[in-house]
Every structure is written in structure tokens, then in C-alpha cells.
Amino acid sequence: MGTDKAIDKLDTIVIGWGKGGKTLAGVLARAGEKVAIVEQSAQMYGGTCINIGCVPTKTLIHDAEQVGGGEPDPQRFERAVQRRDDLTAMLRAKNYSMLNDLESTLVITGHASFIDPKTIVVRTEQEELELSAERIIINTGAQPAIPKIEGAQITGRVHDSTSIQHAPLPASLIVVGGGYVGVEFASMFGQFGSKVTVLDRGQRALSKEDADVAAEVQSCLEDANVTILSHAQVNEISQDDSSATVSFEVDGERQQLSAEAVLVALGRTPATDGLNLQAAGVQTGERGEIVVDEFLATNVEGIYALGDVRGGQQFTYVSLDDHRVLANHLLGDGTRSIRDREAVPYTIFCTPPLSRVGLSEDQARAEGRDIKIAVKKAAAVAAMPRPKIVGDPRGIIKFVVDAHSDQILGAALMHVDSQEVINLVAMAIRVKMTATQLKDQIFTHPSSTEAINEVLGELR
Ligand SMILES: Cc1cc2nc3c(=O)[nH]c(=O)nc-3n(C[C@H](O)[C@H](O)[C@H](O)COP(=O)(O)OP(=O)(O)OC[C@H]3O[C@@H](n4cnc5c(N)ncnc54)[C@H](O)[C@@H]3O)c2cc1C
Numbered sequence: 423m424g425t426d427k428a429i430d431k432l433d434t435i436v437i438g439w440g441k442g443g444k445t446l447a448g449v450l451a452r453a454g455e456k457v458a459i460v461e462q463s464a465q466m467y468g469g470t471c472i473n474i475g476c477v478p479t480k481t482l483i484h485d486a487e488q489v490g491g492g493e494p495d496p497q498r499f500e501r502a503v504q505r506r507d508d509l510t511a512m513l514r515a516k517n518y519s520m521l522n523d524l525e526s527t528l529v530i531t532g533h534a535s536f537i538d539p540k541t542i543v544v545r546t547e548q549e550e551l552e553l554s555a556e557r558i559i560i561n562t563g564a565q566p567a568i569p570k571i572e573g574a575q576i577t578g579r580v581h582d583s584t585s586i587q588h589a590p591l592p593a594s595l596i597v598v599g600g601g602y603v604g605v606e607f608a609s610m611f612g613q614f615g616s617k618v619t620v621l622d623r624g625q626r627a628l629s630k631e632d633a634d635v636a637a638e639v640q641s642c643l644e645d646a647n648v649t650i651l652s653h654a655q656v657n658e659i660s661q662d663d664s665s666a667t668v669s670f671e672v673d674g675e676r677q678q679l680s681a682e683a684v685l686v687a688l689g690r691t692p693a694t695d696g697l698n699l700q701a702a703g704v705q706t707g708e709r710g711e712i713v714v715d716e717f718l719a720t721n722v723e724g725i726y727a728l729g730d731v732r733g734g735q736q737f738t739y740v741s742l743d744d745h746r747v748l749a750n751h752l753l754g755d756g757t758r759s760i761r762d763r764e765a766v767p768y769t770i771f772c773t774p775p776l777s778r779v780g781l782s783e784d785q786a787r788a789e790g791r792d793i794k795i796a797v798k799k800a801a802a803v804a805a806m807p808r809p810k811i812v813g814d815p816r817g818i819i820k821f822v823v824d825a826h827s828d829q830i831l832g833a834a835l836m837h838v839d840s841q842e843v844i845n846l847v848a849m850a851i852r853v854k855m856t857a858t859q860l861k862d863q864i865f866t867h868p869s870s871t872e873a874i875n876e877v878l879g880e881l882r
Pocket residue numbers: 437438439440441442443460461462463466467468469470471474475476477479480532533534535561562563564583603693696697728729730731735736737738739741771
């Protein structure tokens with residue numbers, strides 16, 4: 423698929439098919455603009471989320487949860503991989519036609535780089551194309567960070583989050599990095615039967631979470647065949663025909679572990695290499711991120727950036743909201759800004775999922791706030807039969823509330839369906855609902871949401 427339409431003069435070029443950029447391309451085209459979207463790989467129409475990020479990983483996690491541990495079953499894993507591939511192929515094709523079917527949108531498959539502030543060159547499989555437009559929007563996402571660890575190059579038994587999705591089910595796996603990617607893959611492979619060890623340099627697992635919440639996650643990971651080693655500073659990775667070995671230090675003591683495969687998950691770096699931003703004069707920051715103002719404008723007139731490439735929180739829904747800010751700035755009344763976001767929640771899809779919004783107890787205390795806490799293990803919530811019905815009553819539910827105003831400051835929900843319930847809590851925070859008002863809402867039954875009635879009754 424390449425350039426099958428001729429559009430004489432472009433108004434906007436979008437570089438990279440990320441969530442925000444593709445949505446904005448559609449909005450601008452429907453508003454009458456002539457738009458080109460440039461994506462470097464036909465396997466990436468639709469961007470990271472649907473091809474190598476959220477959707478494929480959550481599909482595998484869902485299927486792993488149906489297995490729930492035991493001996494590795496490669497055939498079952500292969501069936502899950504096939505289901506994932508079918509789903510991502512369907513979404514990729516749909517994404518392609520969503521833009522390509524628009525009369526005034528040109529889809530170009532090739533790698534883009536700047537020649538000057540209004541012009542890019544696109545290297546397709548067949549040719550080099552020069553494209554110019556008054557407005558250029560950069561939405562090239564992020565890529566796995568390459569750590570300064572000897573032997574950490576992605577080859578053979580050493581993987582990043584993309585390559586491991588195409589590797590056979592390992593009997594044993596070492597995950598370097600206990601962040602989102604590390605925890606999700608550890609939990610997933612553990613439930614498919616791999617013996618998993620996570621090495622993280624943090625003081626304890628999930629060190630950004632309160633100790634009681636992190637302990638619950640760690641306990642559920644242990645149920646899933648996963649061991650977490652904290653304070654682990656990885657120095658070297660080596661591999662041969664049969665295994666890979668990771669050398670690391672814990673409190674100055676040198677240790678080694680071997681496994682069939684290693685996953686390196688040490689963050690994602692804004693994808694600005696190869697864009698030749700100097701030719702356009704676009705300013706970047708310390709991590710290579712494109713520097714933008716609150717309306718997503720770069721320092722160069724007519725050039726904007728959105729999504730992971732501009733630094734900030736790396737979530738699909740943040741990239742999507744970036745598109746709302748930019749659309750409002752370009753076509754609307756200009757009142758939206760990335761600074762007006764409040765209570766942005768997140769979910770780490772371990773099993774059961776951990777979802778968070780706002781302040782943790784530790785953060786609230788560090789800010790010197792006078793707070794009340796409500797906390798209960800999910801299994802102890804009498805009026806929440808849903809997790810028991812679906813067979814996983816594990817987890818913890820915690821609310822942090824201002825002792826004087828009764829405003830909800832934050833929540834940590836770790837239980838079945840928490841990825842849904844957290845959105846309701848986030849909205850309650852945004853509309854400034856008090857904890858008492860939220861506690862007394864009517865919720866459906868049997869649902870996971872109704873735990874809120876009981877847990878918020880425990881505030882003290
Ligand atoms: C394994 C994994 C799981 C994740 N799970 C979640 C999750 O559950 N929930 C969540 O919200 N977020 C998740 N994320 C993060 C989320 O995927 C990203 O934050 C989001 O996809 C970023 O979107 P974006 O709009 O910045 O661009 P992307 O979707 O990253 O798109 C950028 C596109 O630009 C293309 N490109 C790059 N350079 C060029 C160039 N020079 N020329 C042409 N094209 C180029 C790339 O090929 C890519 O398709 C996950 C990420 C990973 C890696």
C-alpha cells in the first residue's frame with residue numbers, strides 16, 4: 423500500500439501513525455484540508471497501540487489468565503498468539519481504510535525526515551518523495567530505550583517488548599526492569615507457565631506505589647510463577663546456544679542468573695532519531711523529546727508534536743487527548759491545553775489489574791496533607807461478589823481523602839475490572855465529588871464498582 427492518490431497541494435503532513443496523529447488527520451481532512459499521513463512500516467498502520475503495544479499485550483494477558491499457571495503449554499500459547507495476530511491484522515486494515523478511504527487524505531508508506539521547516543523527504547520502498555505543507559505534525563511515538571549494559575542488544579535470546587511477542591514460549595525468562603512493560607510481561611508469561619524473575623534497581627517492587635499496594639501486587643505475581651529481585655543493578659547480559667545469562671549486583675554483591683530468554687524493559691525513548699530535526703530547527707530536550715508548549719506547538723512556526731515523542735506520560739489515551747488539544751487550537755476556540763488535565767488514571771495489567779489515580783497515601787503525606795484513608799483487601803469486601811463470581815477475589819482497594827474537605831485525593835484499586843472502575847473514580851475527582859457523595863451512589867449488582875459503597879464507609 424503506498425501512494426495511490428494524487429493530491430496537488432497539501433495543507434498538513436502528519437509524520438507517524440500514532441493515536442493522536444491519525445485521529446487529527448481524520449479531523450482535519452473532514453474539515454476540508456488536504457492531509458498526508460506518512461508511516462514508515464505497513465505493519466504499523468494504526469501505530470504502537472494496536473500493533474505492538476496495548477492491544478496485542480492485553481490480548482495475550484487475557485488468554486494467559488484463562489490458563490492461570492501450571493506447566494508451560496506451547497500449543498495453547500501458539501493459539502493465543504494466533505488470536506492476537508488475527509485481531510491486530512483486522513485492526514491494522516481497519517485503521518488503514520479509515521484514513522485511506524477519505525478523499526482528501528494521502529497515505530504514504532515510508533520513512534520521513536525533514537529537509538527544511540516546510541518540507542520532508544519520504545523514503546518509500548520504491549522512491550524518494552518530497553512533500554511540502556504549511557503545517558507538519560510529528561507523531562512518531564517512542565522506541566525501547568537502549569541501556570548502557572554490555573550485551574543488551576536485541577538479538578537472539580535477548581528481547582525487547584516487540585521481539586518477545588514473536589518468540590516461542592520460554593520455559594524460563596528474566597525480565598530486566600520492573601515497570602509497566604516488565605510487570606505485565608512477567609505476569610503474562612508466568613501465567614502461561616514460564617518461570618519468571620524480574621530484576622529491578624528500585625528499593626522494592628513498584629516503589630512508586632504504597633507499600634501495602636505493592637505487597638499485594640508482589641503476592642499476586644508470586645502466585646503467577648514470578649519472583650521479583652529489587653536493588654538489582656544489571657551490568658551485563660551474555661548468551662549462547664542454550665541460554666542467556668544476566669550478571670547483576672544486589673547491595674554490592676555480584677550475582678548471575680540464566681534463563682531461556684531475557685526481556686529488556688527499561689523505558690521508552692522518544693522516536694526522534696532519523697527525523698533530521700536540525701534541518702527544521704526543531705528543539706529537543708535531554709531525552710530526545712520534542713519540546714512543545716501547552717498547545718503542542720514546537721519552537722518552529724507550523725510544526726507541532728503530540729503523543730510519546732513530546733515526552734510526558736506515555737499512554738494511548740494521552741496521545742488521543744493531545745489530538746483534542748491540537749484540534750481545539752487549530753480549528754476551535756483555543757481554550758484547551760495539556761495543562762488542563764486532571765486526575766489522569768492508569769492501569770498496570772497484571773492479574774488482577776492495578777489501577778491508580780491521583781495521590782497515593784505516601785505522596786499525600788509527603789505533601790503534608792491531613793488525610794483520611796479507607797483500605798480493604800478485595801476478598802474482605804462483603805458487598806462485592808463480582809470477583810468471587812469470576813474466581814479471582816485477590817487484590818486491595820484504597821482511597822486517600824482530604825480530612826477537612828472530604829475531597830477524594832487518590833485511589834489504588836487492584837481487583838478484577840479495576841481498569842473500568844478507576845475511570846469512574848477519576849471522573850468523581852474531576853467533578854469535585856466528595857468521598858461521602860461517591861460512597862452513597864447507586865451502583866449495579868453484582869459489579870466490582872459497588873465495592874466503593876463499602877470501602878469508603880471505612881474512612882478514618
Ligand atoms: C508493550 C507495550 C504495551 C503498552 N500498553 C499500554 C496500555 O495498555 N495502555 C496505554 O495507554 N498505553 C500502553 N502503551 C503505551 C502506548 O502504546 C503509547 O503511549 C502510544 O501508543 C503512543 O502513541 P503515539 O501517538 O505517541 O505514537 P505511536 O502509536 O507510537 O505511533 C508512532 C508511529 O510513527 C511511526 N514512525 C516513527 N518514526 C517515523 C518516521 N521517521 N517516519 C514515518 N513514520 C515513523 C512508527 O512506526 C509508529 O507507527 C504500551 C506500550 C508498549 C510498548
